[in-house]
Amino acid sequence: MLKSILICVSAAIIATKASEVMVDSRQNASDRFFPGDFWFGTSTAAYQIEGAWNLEGKGPSIWDEFTHSHPEKIVDHGNGDVATNSYEFYLDDVKAVKNLGMDFYRISIAWSRILPTGDIANINEKGIEYYNKLINAIIGHKLEPMVTMYHWDLPQDLQKFGGLTNSIFISYFEAYANLLYDRFGDRVKYWITFNEPSVFCTTGYGSDKHAPAVNAHGVGEYLCAHNVLKAHAVAYRLYRSFYYEQYKGQVGITLCSQFFYSDSNDMHAVDRAMQFSLGWFANPIFSLAGNYPDVMITRIANNSIGEGRSWSRLPSFTDKWIETIRGSADFLGLNYYTSRYVEVNPEPKGLYPSYERDLNLKMVIKPEWKPSASDWLYSVPKGVGDILRWIKEEYNNPEVFITENGWSDHGELDDNDRIAYLHDHLEQILDVVLNDESNLKGYTAWSIIDNFEWAQGYAEKFGLYSVNMSSPRRERTAKKSAKFMATVASTHRIPEIN
Numbered sequence: 001m002l003k004s005i006l007i008c009v010s011a012a013i014i015a016t017k018a019s020e021v022m023v024d025s026r027q028n029a030s031d032r033f034f035p036g037d038f039w040f041g042t043s044t045a046a047y048q049i050e051g052a053w054n055l056e057g058k059g060p061s062i063w064d065e066f067t068h069s070h071p072e073k074i075v076d077h078g079n080g081d082v083a084t085n086s087y088e089f090y091l092d093d094v095k096a097v098k099n100l101g102m103d104f105y106r107i108s109i110a111w112s113r114i115l116p117t118g119d120i121a122n123i124n125e126k127g128i129e130y131y132n133k134l135i136n137a138i139i140g141h142k143l144e145p146m147v148t149m150y151h152w153d154l155p156q157d158l159q160k161f162g163g164l165t166n167s168i169f170i171s172y173f174e175a176y177a178n179l180l181y182d183r184f185g186d187r188v189k190y191w192i193t194f195n196e197p198s199v200f201c202t203t204g205y206g207s208d209k210h211a212p213a214v215n216a217h218g219v220g221e222y223l224c225a226h227n228v229l230k231a232h233a234v235a236y237r238l239y240r241s242f243y244y245e246q247y248k249g250q251v252g253i254t255l256c257s258q259f260f261y262s263d264s265n266d267m268h269a270v271d272r273a274m275q276f277s278l279g280w281f282a283n284p285i286f287s288l289a290g291n292y293p294d295v296m297i298t299r300i301a302n303n304s305i306g307e308g309r310s311w312s313r314l315p316s317f318t319d320k321w322i323e324t325i326r327g328s329a330d331f332l333g334l335n336y337y338t339s340r341y342v343e344v345n346p347e348p349k350g351l352y353p354s355y356e357r358d359l360n361l362k363m364v365i366k367p368e369w370k371p372s373a374s375d376w377l378y379s380v381p382k383g384v385g386d387i388l389r390w391i392k393e394e395y396n397n398p399e400v401f402i403t404e405n406g407w408s409d410h411g412e413l414d415d416n417d418r419i420a421y422l423h424d425h426l427e428q429i430l431d432v433v434l435n436d437e438s439n440l441k442g443y444t445a446w447s448i449i450d451n452f453e454w455a456q457g458y459a460e461k462f463g464l465y466s467v468n469m470s471s472p473r474r475e476r477t478a479k480k481s482a483k484f485m486a487t488v489a490s491t492h493r494i495p496e497i498n
């Protein structure tokens, strides 16, 4: 449930506004195809698939520490020690992506595999070698690598001084980013600095649900976010100053958001939800004002005063930082999974103080929405179209990649529900593309293989391929949805389903 409230709390528009959006009904089925330059890909993240948690010089990450010292916090007491062992079987994953006729493969790099303590003073060349092999295999299969620098697995040693809540993190991240550009920049043209900061800041620093389980609610998540935004901008500027001319790549950030609706057309509630989720990170980077959304600044300051403070729990940026962060992305990566209706809470809700209390909205799930295996994930395809339109309006039509979208079940090979979910979401996305309602460049399915789903362990499956977890060889087997996505990627059309 936490995921729906704290994690991926995101955007919205009111129901009436969304329904005004025109879908061009003149397009008949044969005209309905994605443009030739629209990209399809699939995604994974290092901790969820690599395993080899302590092999060949890798240092521990906060997820190694969390799953080892608190197995009870993972539904099936699982961890990423071996996972799908992509450290050994990475070629299987690359081939699977290739078999689907995809254009790109989104991976992430485990920081502590190449810098075991997180510090540039100690480089693990074995780790560099692994990513060289992986990136070369991706390119060798005529796929484009899209690389996330930080997908939640902070080197454990950096947590000793507060991890992302300490502003020294910015310097560590800059040195790490510099190493990545230097060693892989000749081949990697799409960089994503952070994956879903709203999720890891709220769950890791604002609660104890995810690593590093700091639970400094009401303060920790805002400090984390503040340093993420600065670190992102510094890494972006570094690329532009020292690498762009030679490599001509792009640097973006991946944000996660639901779309929000209101039964009572409460625009303020909808906007508040949207700003606290997507706007929290997108406003400083993509808006002209280049700061946190006004509604966050005001509400958190007021709550802080009410709590007896003379300062706001939401840190503020100097003008110089606003300038550095504003415009610091070549594209917006969007992870869309689901949506919510919102209602204003009559009474304050959530821990005191907390992000949830600052937002103070009730999240409503409609009974007609189809549930998945995850308690936060319901199929709301309309939301993906509405959020793309919202982004266009709010941020002056930035370049967007959908960097994740997917469905969980219990591992069926005939995964018809996943196919229905993908089908319905792709139809909405295609409407947006055909009506020119977003500068959308590509779509990424989460995930190519079943993997370690964080606090849900191996209980919930998101893969287009299943993995035999009881065999050391971890054989991958295509599900029915793999065939569906292969058809989409190779024909650029969405096959009909029953």
Ligand code: GAL
Binding pocket: 045, 048, 195, 196, 199, 256, 335, 404, 446, 453, 454, 462
């Ligand atoms: C995202 C996350 C992924 C994956 C997915 C499915 O929030 O980036 O790592 O876990 O959710 O829940």
